[in-house]
Amino acid sequence: MAEHTGDPVGTQPMVIAIDGPAGAGKSTVTRGVAECLGILYLDTGAMYRAATVGLLDSGVALDDAEAVAAWVADRRIDFDAAGRVRLDGRDVADRIRTATVTAEIWRVANNPSCREHLVALQQAIIADRDAALEGRDATTVICPHAPLKIYLDASPEERARRRLRDWSEDEQRPDLEQVTAAIARRDELDTQRAVGALRVADDAVRIATDGLAPDAVIARILAYAVERRPLLLEKVVTDQLTVGRSRQQGYVRVAEGSVNDPPAPWQLGLTNPSPDRLPESTTELARNLGGRQAGVLLQGRAIVVLAGAGERPEAPTALPMLPQSWYVIEPGVWHAVVQIPGTICAWAEASGISEERQAITAHQAGIMQQYFTVYLRDYLQAEGQRPL
Numbered sequence: 001m002a003e004h005t006g007d008p009v010g011t012q013p014m015v016i017a018i019d020g021p022a023g024a025g026k027s028t029v030t031r032g033v034a035e036c037l038g039i040l041y042l043d044t045g046a047m048y049r050a051a052t053v054g055l056l057d058s059g060v061a062l063d064d065a066e067a068v069a070a071w072v073a074d075r076r077i078d079f080d081a082a083g084r085v086r087l088d089g090r091d092v093a094d095r096i097r098t099a100t101v102t103a104e105i106w107r108v109a110n111n112p113s114c115r116e117h118l119v120a121l122q123q124a125i126i127a128d129r130d131a132a133l134e135g136r137d138a139t140t141v142i143c144p145h146a147p148l149k150i151y152l153d154a155s156p157e158e159r160a161r162r163r164l165r166d167w168s169e170d171e172q173r174p175d176l177e178q179v180t181a182a183i184a185r186r187d188e189l190d191t192q193r194a195v196g197a198l199r200v201a202d203d204a205v206r207i208a209t210d211g212l213a214p215d216a217v218i219a220r221i222l223a224y225a226v227e228r229r230p231l232l233l234e235k236v237v238t239d240q241l242t243v244g245r246s247r248q249q250g251y252v253r254v255a256e257g258s259v260n261d262p263p264a265p266w267q268l269g270l271t272n273p274s275p276d277r278l279p280e281s282t283t284e285l286a287r288n289l290g291g292r293q294a295g296v297l298l299q300g301r302a303i304v305v306l307a308g309a310g311e312r313p314e315a316p317t318a319l320p321m322l323p324q325s326w327y328v329i330e331p332g333v334w335h336a337v338v339q340i341p342g343t344i345c346a347w348a349e350a351s352g353i354s355e356e357r358q359a360i361t362a363h364q365a366g367i368m369q370q371y372f373t374v375y376l377r378d379y380l381q382a383e384g385q386r387p388l
Contacts, residue, residue, distance in 0.1 A: 012147075014039070014130045014229055016221065017138040020152035021187050021198060023159025025209050025217060029152060030134035031083075032218040036236060036317075037130070037225075044122050044135030044142060046085040047077045049096035051114065052105045054087045062107055069113035077121060109136075112195045136190060139201040147228050149204040150221055156183045158210045212366075215315055219367045223374035226319060233319045240306045240333040244326040267351045270298075273339040279303075279372045279380070284357045285313045285334040285364075291350030294328040297321040300343025303375055305368060307334035316364055318371035321345070334358065338372070340379045 014037075018030045027043055034041035051072050055062070060071045076088050084093040095101065108114045122142050126133060135142065139149035154162075160179035167173050174182075190198040200206065205224055209217050226232050234243050275281050285307050295304075302321045306329075307313035313334040321327055329335050331353070337345065360368070372380065 013126075013128055014148075014225070014232065015126060015143050015146040016132040016148045016150065016225060017143040017146040018132065018134040018150040018152060018221070019136055019138040019140070019198070019204075020150075021154075021159070021183075021190060023163050023183055024152040024154045025162070025214060026134040026152055028214045029209075029217045029221065030132050032214060033221050033225075034132040036218060036222060037132070037232065038236070039130040039132060040126060041083055042079075042122060042125055042131055042133035043083075043085070044118070044133060044138060046079075046093070046096055047118050047122065048105055048109050048114075049101050050077050050085045050087045050092050051075060051108045051118065052101050053092045053095045055108065056100070056104060062104070065107075065111055068107055069111050069117075072108060072111070072114040073117045075117075077118070078125065110193060110195055115196050136198050137196050139204050140199060141196065144201070148221075148225050149201050150224070151200045151204040151206045152209055152217070153206060154209045156180045156187065159183050212370075213363065216366050216370050219316075219318070219370040220374060223318070223371045227374060230320070230322060233317060237306050237317055237319070240309065240330055240335075241304065242328040242330070244328065245324065265351045266348050268346070268348045271295075271337065271339070271345045271347060273300075273341050273343055277337060277339045279338050279340065279376055280383070282336050282338050282368075283360055285316075285336050285360055286355050286357045287332050287334045288329070288349065288353045288355055289331060290353040291331055292328050293347060293349040293353070294326050295321070295337065295345045295347040296326050297323060298344045298346055301340050301376065301379075302343050302345055303338040303371065304329075305336040305338060305371075307364065309333045313358055313360075313364065316367055316371075318368060318375070320375050336360075338368075340376060 016030075016033055018026050018033075020026055027045070030043070031041050054075060055068060055071060058071055060067050062068065078086055080086055080091065084091050085096060086092065108118075119142055122133070122135075126143070133142065139146060139151065143149075157176070157180050160176055160183055163179050163183070164173065164176065187198075207217060207220055222233060234241070271277065276283065282305075285305070287309070303318050304321055304327055305316050305318045307316040309330070309332040339345065
């Protein structure tokens, strides 16, 4: 795992800023990242679209840039508790994706005064809060100091296919070639705009999303976020995993017992990277029934993969085991512990527990690979596996 940067203990807000060209999947992915982490989601593009909806209704002369700017400057644009965009308190979310709004949004987006007003609103919304936000200038203008900046990209053909899947049934559907050409033209315009031009921040992580499911892209971004904030994912999996940390040198509290617990002997052991625990050959998830299992990293690097406690494994979440920390896996949770060569973990578990196993699906393996691509990229490169 790369050297941690940013604010690992969480004293500053964790802001994940995501930008990229139209159709790269910014909205879906950013919303998913925010939902996974339980943080604010901000769709900055929806604010420009909401302003455009109101502008088209207002009767303001669209060719009068000063009149457009003056009208937008008086608008209050925000989101309700469900994340639906509002214009002056009125829900306009159902109107912002129409072709008409898309064709006219440039009147707001290319107007420097409009952008200045909307950027100020956006910065006020996320001030002093953990947030995931997306937009054409999320990493360069709105949050130039975000701890994590992501630039999502995809080929024009891939973005055109996505756009057609979401095309309104009420509007005439163009063919793939037409949409691809329109997207290529928009890319050229977006990168050459005098105001709010699309560009890649120097410290942004670039992710090509062609062929990747949204939850695989989300997993990759979560892994990069953990690099910058190692404890970030622990709060997400508290129903599956308890993490105990040293209170003092040489002492780690694992879990507290209860006088009502039935007496049960525990067994202790060590694990090293057997073939079924290596990143490239882990093919099953297991769950223990009848007791907890607790492990600690002694040397090397290990990843805990968790996939819920249902009858079948869910989409996996993966987090690295950190030194001087015990990881207590709750009963019934689907999991795998992935280790690179040279890694040793110590484990303790109730001697009476039983184990059930399920094969990892191709979809689950794809998500896991995204985490490994970040957490274990130097190992994968050394093994001749080019990170995705």
